[in-house]
Amino acid sequence: MIFLVAALLVMGLLLGSVVHVPVQTALIAAACIGGWLLVFAARERRARHHRS
Template sequence: MLFLVVALFLFGALIGTAAHLPVPVTVVAGIAIAAWLLIFLTRERRKAGSTTKGAGR
């Protein structure tokens, strides 16, 4: 939970800084954040899928 709070804080700081950055830098940062979120999503889905398979037994 603390990790999410820190991530949201940093995301807010990036959004605030995006107003002062050139557009290409902002786009690259957005792509990097989206890739990180996609990797995080796939890891969490794998963990959830592997724990629920054995729960019914």
């Protein structure tokens, strides 16, 4: 999952609209998205173990 986020950030830096914003803004956005993905993964894992 972290590899996917890193790959998308690098692709965005090279190809996307992330190039048009300051680096700090892009890093903050990437950190927010990464945190959201971590929370989502933790909730899904807890739900899966709870159902078993």
